[in-house]
Amino acid sequence: MEYISPVASLVQCFCRQECLRKLFSKQCHYFDKPQEILARLDEQMRVLHARETDITQMLNVERVRHDMEPKAEVKLWLENVDKIKDSVNKIKEDKAEDKRCLFGCFQRVQ
Structure with missing residues (x-):
């Protein structure tokens, strides 16, 4: 019984690390292929x-006629378009300015 607590602690630790990895991966995924993403953004x-x-x-x-x-x-739609442009x-x-995610740990955006 005394081994269950340390094992449970290790499992929780690994789970947290995996969860953190997934969180950072999802948040900074757009740095994987910045040129493709920026090209899609330009097209949109x-x-x-x-x-x-x-x-x-x-x-x-309509104003004239x-x-x-x-x-x-x-x-409102036109105002939202202006916000999107800004x-x-x-971006x-x-x-x-070559800003990077997590203190420069991801590749350089060019």
């Missing part, structure tokens, strides 16, 4: 920009 931003342009043009047409203002939902720009700035 091009699609978002095209949609924003189309919607803005439609809004301008029918003197209509956009719904609150459309205004976030993406921040690109961080990349340019």
Whole structure:
């Protein structure tokens, strides 16, 4: 019976280490292939920009033709697009400054 407690402690310790490894791996996974991820982000931003342009043009047409203002939902969507653009720009700035996960333990983002 006196061996059960130390064995249980070791099992808990290994479990915690495995859980921590999984947590860090999941959090910093995007550093594995940064160029691919940034390329996908750029493509998604091009699609978002095209949609924003189309919607803005439609809004301008409706304002001129029918003197209509956009719904609150459309205004909110446009505000969210601006926030997304800011976030993406921040990501690109961080990349340019070569920031790394966990004090530089992962590969360099180029």
